[in-house]
Amino acid sequence: DAKTTQPPSMDCAEGRAANLPCNHSTISGNEYVYWYRQIHSQGPQYIIHGLKNNETNEMASLIITEDRKSSTLILPHATLRDTAVYYCIVRVPGGTSYGKLTFGQGTILTVHP
Amino acid sequence: NAGVTQTPKFRVLKTGQSMTLLCAQDMNHEYMYWYRQDPGMGLRLIHYSVGEGTTAKGEVPDGYNVSRLKKQNFLLGLESAAPSQTSVYFCASSREATGGYGYTFGSGTRLTVV
Numbered sequence: 001d002a003k004t005t006q007p008p009s010m011d012c013a014e015g016r017a018a019n020l021p022c023n024h025s026t027i028s029g030n031e032y033v034y035w036y037r038q039i040h041s042q043g044p045q046y047i048i049h050g051l052k053n054n055e056t057n058e059m060a061s062l063i064i065t066e067d068r069k070s071s072t073l074i075l076p077h078a079t080l081r082d083t084a085v086y087y088c089i090v091r092v093p094g095g096t097s098y099g100k101l102t103f104g105q106g107t108i109l110t111v112h113p
Numbered sequence: 114n115a116g117v118t119q120t121p122k123f124r125v126l127k128t129g130q131s132m133t134l135l136c137a138q139d140m141n142h143e144y145m146y147w148y149r150q151d152p153g154m155g156l157r158l159i160h161y162s163v164g165e166g167t168t169a170k171g172e173v174p175d176g177y178n179v180s181r182l183k184k185q186n187f188l189l190g191l192e193s194a195a196p197s198q199t200s201v202y203f204c205a206s207s208r209e210a211t212g213g214y215g216y217t218f219g220s221g222t223r224l225t226v227v
Contacts, residue, residue: 034215036215036216041221042220042221043117043203043205043218043219043220043221044156044203044205044216044218045218046215046216046217046218047215048215049214049215093214100158100171100172101156101158101216102155103155103156104155
């Protein structure tokens with residue numbers, strides 16, 4: 001699986017958009033970009049994933065650059081409950097990579113009033 | 114609410130004791146996984162299952178056994194607990210497949226072996 005690089009921490013004001021970057025310059029053509037978050041003491045929570053097109057769901061938007069070497073997770077209106085560690089993961093789903101989610105250090109997002 | 118349920122949430126064991134962690138999902142997912150999370154180590158895959166009646170080893174399977182007798186349940190057993198197995202254990206499930214899907218995680222079991 002491709003390695004990812006994320007900033008260790010970010011701050012965001014409540015109600016503003018949080019933009020979390022992720023670099024994955026060695027991503028291969030069949031690897032998806034996944035985002036998860038882990039709120040203190042809870043299990044990781046799936047947020048969104050994509051291959052090459054931008055994606056949006058009820059939680060967030062995922063913007064993937066045209067060369068797919070980086071992506072940005074956007075939380076459009078951050079709330080205090082969005083304070084968590086956010087993980088960007090790049091992998092090929094299925095096949096021999098079952099369950100092999102490599103959670104790096106992630107980005108600690110702190111949303112403040 | 115639909116999701117993954119883990120029991121128990123907390124447990125303290127003495128070295129050498131045995132126990133079983135239960136994971137149940139109601140999303141009809143084929144794939145289920147057991148992870149452990151230790152400080153500074155991230156999540157490590159213990160065992161996984163790609164369907165009812167199947168199991169396979171992950172990255173750190175030693176000291177653990179699993180069973181998937183029913184599609185909705187995935188059990189993790191510790192036959193003889195050791196202090197090195199003190200950890201937070203997470204169960205997850207997914208539809209997986211080549212199209213790519215997210216994993217749904219349980220809330221975790223905090224196990225301390227003394």
